[in-house]
Amino acid sequence: MTYRLIALDVDGTLLNDHHELSEANKKSIQQAAKNGAEFVLCTGRGPVNTIPIMEGMGLGGYVITHNGAATVDIKSREVVDQFPIQAEELMPYIDYCRDHGIHFDVNTAFGLYVDRADEMTLEVRSMYEAVFLTPLDLPVWADLREPVVKFSAFGSLEAMDALEKEWRTWNSPFYMVRSGDFFLDLMHKDASKGAALQRLAEKRGYRPEEVLAMGNYYNDITMLTYAGKGIAMDNSPVEVKAAADEITLSNNDSGVHHALVKHVVNV
Template identity: 65%
Template sequence: MTYRLIALDVDGTLLNDEHQLSEQNRNTILEAAKQGAEIVLCTGRGPGNSIPFMEELGLKGYVISHNGAATVDVVTREIVHQFPLDPLALDPYTEYCREHGIHFDVNTAFGLYVDQPQGLKLEVRSMYEAFLMEPLQLPGWLDFEEPVVKFTAFGSMDELDRVYADWSLWTQSVNMLRSGDFFIDLMHKEASKGAALKQLAERRGFKQEEVLAIGNYYNDLSMITFAGKGIAMSNSPEEVKAAADEVTGSNNEDGVHQAILKHVLQG
């Protein structure tokens, strides 16, 4: 089988634990692109801190950002599709976070907003710096000039386990998922990496069986199960591994290189 569209998660998949792109992964991805495969990054990051990896690779095309909530053209920065949230539906979550001291941010396709950007705790500021993000002051819902696409809660694993359990009891008008050990994301009910990847594949004229997807966490499940070949990293939770067609090496072992080499360059 020839895989013509390769969808790659970023953190925990493409990048190692130091948030670096290895030379091995870089060279293998470029060779796959040279042979005609189209590369798309599918990430919980926004386009502002995911497009630079495509530029570093010298690749055009698209990034599926915010866990599928916004798909953006790498060259033009055009938003080719997004799933807007109803901001008013976020009121119970913002109130909960403020009451329980849980940090949260609100995202448009290109903007990230927090309550008090100048007064962030050190661990929160460090997290944004590690992910190359600069928070802005959160305005009122009516003052947003662009659609809100994602709400993210950030905290320790224990804190977010409790938050997830509490929020799971509510009537859900949003798609809630764990996008990492320290993050819970809320998006439009129909937004997911899998839904965005399906739409992009159709837009680009690729069949489902021509799509290869590689990821490592719960937010990758929808694209792993959509793809003709869905691959989990060995650093994935067991549920993600079980849903995948196979498991490759970890993000610190160039698992992306291993999978592309096997299924694209030698396939």
């Protein structure tokens, strides 16, 4: 099968645990693109720290960001597709986080906002610095220049497990998904990586069987099951592996490269 659109998760998939792109991954992606494949990064990140990865590989096209909530044209920086949420409906979640000392951020397509940015703990500040982000102070809703697309809570694995268990009991208007051990995200009920990938594929004229997707976490399951070929990384939880068609090597062993060599580059 010829795969014409290749969707890659970023953290835990394309990049290693130090947020680095291996030379093997880069070269195989560039070769596949040279052979005619179109790449799209599908990530929980925003476009601000996703587009530079594509540009560093010499690629254009699109990035699907915020777990599918905003798709952005790399060249023009235009938001070509998004799933806005009603910001006011986040208030019970914001109040809960404030009452329980849980860090959170509010995301527009290009903006990242937190409570009192200058008072962030070293742990929280280091988390943002690791992925090259600088949060701003959360303004009143009326002052946001873009629609809100994602809300994220951040904490220890135990804290996020407990938070997810609690919020699952709420009558929530949002799609809730774990994008990592330490993150719990809320988005529009129709938003997901799979939904955004499907909309982009249809826009680009690709059939599902022409789409190959790779990911490693729960927020990747929808795109792995949409794609004609869904590949999970070896560092994925068992539920993610079960949703995939096959498993490649881990993100620390250039699993993306090995999958591309098997299915795209040498075909």
